[in-house]
Amino acid sequence: MPSPSRLNVLVFPCGSENALEIHQALTYSIHVNLFGASSIDDHGRHLFANYCGDLPKIDAPDFDSVFSSLLQTWRIDLVFATHDSVQEYLGQRTATLGFTLVNSDPLTTRIARRKSLTYAQLADQSWTPAIYSGLEQVDRWPVVIKPDQGQGGQGFCVARNAFEAEAALLAVSEPLLVEYLPGEEITVDCFTDYQRELIWIGPRTRERTRAGISMRCHFLKVDPKINAIATCINERLVMRGPWFFQLKKDRDGQWKLLEISCRVAGTMVAQRARGINLPLMTIHDHLQRKVSPLPQSNVRLIERRILTVIELDYTFDTIYIDLDETVIMDGKAIPATLHFLYRMHARGKRLVLITRHDVDPAQALMAACISPQLFETVIHIVDGVKKSAFIKDKDNAIFIDNHFPERLDVANTCGIPVFDVDALELFN
Structure with missing residues (x-):
């Protein structure tokens, strides 16, 4: 039975890799009762003792009323959204539905969901990639076409000439025409506290990925350039809790921004592996307790694998x-x-x-x-x-x-x- 002295924390949707990380990060915390919900029957039911797998999707007309009812039934104190579209949707409704969302600023969730708005918000920065309004503006090939609201590399295409670019622009939903970045790619995990202080910046490589999720990574030092980018994003957007951004080097070896997300990343487990439990820090920050990172510097490499579970159509005692x-x-x-x-x-x-x-x-x-x-x-x-x-x-x-x-x-x-x-x- 959930303890009445703990915070009731909902993870939604709860079957994804980053939902798994939140579950693992909080499951033994004495401060938390964990709840999971999804709009489809997924892996979350194997993780969460308190589980609801039949919520409407966020674009369904009855989602708000059903979600609000679930929040009241479970007496939820705090919600982690684990998908960018869900993050944006819930970010616009915290006031009307009466709940607390991790990284809930409506404008920030909207900007972070769209690369066009993200790049516009940071257009005066040298590390913002070039955006082309049309093929006639392209001054250097190849270029990249990607969806404005994509994630995990979905819909990403490299076009070597105008012919390939025209085909990709027709195939991609809400396409953006962006500068090609051929170099190294990294993810930078961050944490901003309730006083808007950026207290953690954790760059990590993306050496092997699967479905957009990093399966192997090394940790990098926070150089002045990465620190300046993180600081600027934190100043321009209203963050609170865990968030991350991705960088890639351009043809000249300079970091350029790919995207920003105000949720837990699929491989934030890498930070927890070296002592930085970002979801648990979120719980203490929600209680307005000052949190301090204590990294273990001897952890250098993270390797991940797919987890497999079975379910029997047989009950045994x-x-x-x-x-x-x-x-x-x-x-x-x-x-x-x-x-x-x-x-x-x-x-x-x-x-x-x-x-x-x-x-x-x-x-x-x-x-x-x-x-x-x-x-x-x-x-x-x-x-x-x-x-x-x-x-x-x-x-x-x-x-x-x-x-x-x-x-x-x-x-x-x-x-x-x-x-x-x-x-x-x-x-x-």
């Missing part, structure tokens, strides 16, 4: 699990198995150890620093009886064993799902 090479190996605990067992135990599942171990299983568990009390029952088989003979509750149990013949027998005899150790990480 009991887990039968083998010991040797399943819970322990070479006398030591298998970390992935322990992670699984403790998660299941916390959810009230009944854990039953079933083993042919040659000595007392309790001794083997304690030698591996595992409490035998983790298991409700320990079945120690000392003869050749098959494990399937000891599985009684065949309508609501699963069986885990590294040995295929044991799994095959239980599957055929008991008709319950069986898994090897490698599958345990897939359980949410």
Whole structure:
């Protein structure tokens, strides 16, 4: 049950990569009750214990009333928007719907959503890229065509001549014709506090990306140029909380602005990995507490991967699990198995150890620093009886064993799902 002494924090939509980062950043905070909502049934339901997956989309006529009702039902104190269009939409409605949004300034959310407005707001800066109103203005090829409201590289096209540019302009929605930037690209994560002080600037490389999300990055020093850009953006736009901008080097090796976003980035986990928990800083800043970054300078590289989870169309209350090479190996605990067992135990599942171990299983568990009390029952088989003979509750149990013949027998005899150790990480 949510604690009444904590802030009720809603993440919407809650199935994206940056929603996952907010969840991971706040899930163990003693200050927060987490809630997740989406307009489509997505990965968020595997993350958030408090979840709503059937909100209307923001362009639906009943979105405002349904969203307002959800805020009241859950008594939400603070909302994180995780998509730029949602950020802009909610930013225009905080007053009428009566809620608090992270980075809620209506004008800022509108400017940040459109590159044309962003570049116009910063047109007097040398680091703002050249924008062409038509092909006749292009003085150097290639050029870039990209959507005014795009994100994650969607709709991006490099045109080497006027013919290619004409085709791209017709294919891209609300196209912008922009200076081509061939050099290195970086993301700069920032944090502005409730007094509008810019207290964190964290540049990171974008060395390998997938669907616009950086999967590998190194941290860079904040040089005077990057610091000046961040400071200028913070002065021109009203930020509060985490935000980021992206830079790319031009033909002369000078940084130019790509875009600004006033939300948590998909790879802001990189900052948390070195001690800067930006979503948690947001919570304290919301309470008007002065926050101070404490970076760990020895963290240099971030590598990410895709997370996979499974969902069973089968309800189980009991887990039968083998010991040797399943819970322990070479006398030591298998970390992935322990992670699984403790998660299941916390959810009230009944854990039953079933083993042919040659000595007392309790001794083997304690030698591996595992409490035998983790298991409700320990079945120690000392003869050749098959494990399937000891599985009684065949309508609501699963069986885990590294040995295929044991799994095959239980599957055929008991008709319950069986898994090897490698599958345990897939359980949410």
